[in-house]
Amino acid sequence: MLILSRKVGETIWIGENVEIVISEVKGEQVKIGIKAPRNIDVIRGELRKDISESNTEAVVKSLDLLKNSKQ
Structure with a gap:
């Protein structure tokens, strides 16, 4: 830095x-x-963190839906 x-x-x-x-x-x-x-893109650090966490949650939910739909 x-x-x-x-x-x-x-x-x-x-x-x-x-x-x-x-x-x-x-x-x-x-x-x-x-x-x-x-x-x-110019974005504040705290917003980038929030977006990253939100994206991770969305991926996890999508994976759970895929797993449940295959059962």
Whole structure:
């Protein structure tokens, strides 16, 4: 993991086409802007975790339905 210190208005680039802009710092909260092509998904970590868990539950339920339908 790369850890950087940035000030308001400074940026971080990821590859050639993703730019992270520090827009505001208030206490322990940092607001950032992300400029990325539309084909790159940008999602908060906690939402990604929720989606992953939801997808896992759906797969398990589907497998259970398949098992029950074969019996």
